[in-house]
Amino acid sequence: MKRVFAYLKPYYPRMALGLFIKILGTFMDLGLPWVLAYILDDVIPKKSVSLILWWGAGMLLLSVGARTLNIVANRMASKVARDATETLRHDLFQKILSLSGRQLNYFTIPSLESRMTSDTYNIHHMIGMMQRIGVRAPIILIGGIIITSTLEPVLTLILIGVFPFMALIVYLVSKKGIPLYTNLQETVDKMVRVVRENITGVRVIKALSKNEYEKGRFSSVNKEVVDKELKAGTLMAVTNPAMNFLLNMGLTLVVIVGAFRVNSGSSEPGKIVAFLSYFMIMLHAVMAITRIFIGVSKASASAKRIAEVLDTEEDLKEIPFEPKNSDYHIEFDNVCFSYTHEPFITDISFGIKKGESLGIIGSTGSGKTTLVHLLMRFYDVDKGSIRINGVDIRSIDKQKLRGMFGVAFQNDVLFAESIYENINLGRGLTKEDVLIATEDAQAASFILNKDDKLNHKLTIKGSNLSGGQKQRLLIARALAGKPEILILDDSSSALDYKTDAQLRKSIRNNYKGTTSIIIAQRISSVMKLDKILVLEEGHMVGYGTHEELLKTCSVYQEIYQSQFGQLEGVL
Numbered sequence: 001m002k003r004v005f006a007y008l009k010p011y012y013p014r015m016a017l018g019l020f021i022k023i024l025g026t027f028m029d030l031g032l033p034w035v036l037a038y039i040l041d042d043v044i045p046k047k048s049v050s051l052i053l054w055w056g057a058g059m060l061l062l063s064v065g066a067r068t069l070n071i072v073a074n075r076m077a078s079k080v081a082r083d084a085t086e087t088l089r090h091d092l093f094q095k096i097l098s099l100s101g102r103q104l105n106y107f108t109i110p111s112l113e114s115r116m117t118s119d120t121y122n123i124h125h126m127i128g129m130m131q132r133i134g135v136r137a138p139i140i141l142i143g144g145i146i147i148t149s150t151l152e153p154v155l156t157l158i159l160i161g162v163f164p165f166m167a168l169i170v171y172l173v174s175k176k177g178i179p180l181y182t183n184l185q186e187t188v189d190k191m192v193r194v195v196r197e198n199i200t201g202v203r204v205i206k207a208l209s210k211n212e213y214e215k216g217r218f219s220s221v222n223k224e225v226v227d228k229e230l231k232a233g234t235l236m237a238v239t240n241p242a243m244n245f246l247l248n249m250g251l252t253l254v255v256i257v258g259a260f261r262v263n264s265g266s267s268e269p270g271k272i273v274a275f276l277s278y279f280m281i282m283l284h285a286v287m288a289i290t291r292i293f294i295g296v297s298k299a300s301a302s303a304k305r306i307a308e309v310l311d312t313e314e315d316l317k318e319i320p321f322e323p324k325n326s327d328y329h330i331e332f333d334n335v336c337f338s339y340t341h342e343p344f345i346t347d348i349s350f351g352i353k354k355g356e357s358l359g360i361i362g363s364t365g366s367g368k369t370t371l372v373h374l375l376m377r378f379y380d381v382d383k384g385s386i387r388i389n390g391v392d393i394r395s396i397d398k399q400k401l402r403g404m405f406g407v408a409f410q411n412d413v414l415f416a417e418s419i420y421e422n423i424n425l426g427r428g429l430t431k432e433d434v435l436i437a438t439e440d441a442q443a444a445s446f447i448l449n450k451d452d453k454l455n456h457k458l459t460i461k462g463s464n465l466s467g468g469q470k471q472r473l474l475i476a477r478a479l480a481g482k483p484e485i486l487i488l489d490d491s492s493s494a495l496d497y498k499t500d501a502q503l504r505k506s507i508r509n510n511y512k513g514t515t516s517i518i519i520a521q522r523i524s525s526v527m528k529l530d531k532i533l534v535l536e537e538g539h540m541v542g543y544g545t546h547e548e549l550l551k552t553c554s555v556y557q558e559i560y561q562s563q564f565g566q567l568e569g570v571l
């Protein structure tokens, strides 16, 4: 909670002003029953209508003043809650963007989504509520006790006697409530994951007639959320009746003792009426405090989850390394890496010069994408090093490093924006630059056929395009801005052979200074590249030109045979 409260620091002056206004309004509210008691016991017996009207007008003024000040203070509180949560959400988003691949795997995307949304919402709700009710309720309670003790000290003792029991209920409920709400949020994460999978996979679910199965999967996680909500809600629901019971017991005692005191002449009816008014106001204040405890229980569970992300240490820090003299633009030097405890990528070493092209080929799951993830430093190597121009990538500023790449990953995302914006991606490229990239990516023909051309709006994930059109836009995005290193990760698999060949030709001719890495399943996509790396279960089983590999690498020969038939005559 401390971590989240720190976000309120810049708003202390505004909160202090709001607090002052709130206190003023609350005091006015507290004055009302006192004025009522005075009218009943002292003004009415004087039988002066004008005096009664004057005091009545005073009560009205007090009431309007209290309401107005309350509204002003509540509006200020809402603004503070809005602004503080905005900054918190901003920082959380920034932090999520800076998390490494390993850290993203640890938190999981659905959990980060619900931390960004429902957890920050709980904090927003709590900050607003603390300022609105959290200030008013204790003042009403303390102020009420002070005023009632001047009016009726004996009855006030009854009131005070009830409070320790109330405090005990609040303590016990919140102690059990916080873990219950943490658990509930974790189940909400699970539900977000199922919803996310269903929405992104809606087509395949329909195609495979898996609607009923998915409905069942959702119902089960939804039921889990409902059950946990019920459990937490049931615990919290104990609070209100228990408080009500205590207060009503107190109220009954007040009425009985009050009646005796009026009868015996030690008190006056006006005072008892005022006392009962205070009792009711204080009852509402106590109810409000229980609502705060429910909100705080939820918010502290959320604050813990948010702080966990915010306090995560950056694990891809810049580490100083001595640059080495190297002829290579990109160099892998005995690189080893594992996602889990099992070693996966083992002893990968190769180098490519500036402007050269490298193809990576291998069966599914052999580690092709992992190699480029390591090159872009989404993960750090466990052993060995990766160098660009002789400089270890761990010593290059991350922004600068990532700025060197133009990349199209498998199934990369297209946004619900214009074609131009999807390619530009906020890099300030001119329309001409973007058009050239679309021509090189063999996407210009279908774009120029659209009425609004580059301004054509895509639907979310580019669902109004064909698979091949999407791939060509992603390639155009990678090419735009003429990157130093181009990475195409299986991004031409949906292109026909002719378009694929034209794409390779335009990259060869128009991006001469660019070093390119092309991951592909088809030999035809890599055979003309300068070097080809063959991977098998994380091991490098071949490295060389197409002709060399056909002679020396059995895995490459197998792939060739599976795609082109016989080897005889080729060797």
Ligand SMILES: Nc1ncnc2c1ncn2[C@@H]1O[C@H](COP(=O)(O)OP(=O)(O)OP(=O)(O)O)[C@@H](O)[C@H]1O
Pocket (backbone or CB within 6 Å): 105, 339, 340, 344, 362, 363, 364, 365, 366, 367, 368, 369, 370, 371, 410, 490
């Ligand atoms: N984030 C991750 N956490 C744990 N394991 C992972 C992660 N990403 C990939 N893997 C595992 O690493 C292995 C290699 O994955 P990678 O994506 O590099 O293969 P690939 O050769 O690119 O496959 P494909 O041709 O199917 O794209 C796979 O067995 C995969 O299950």
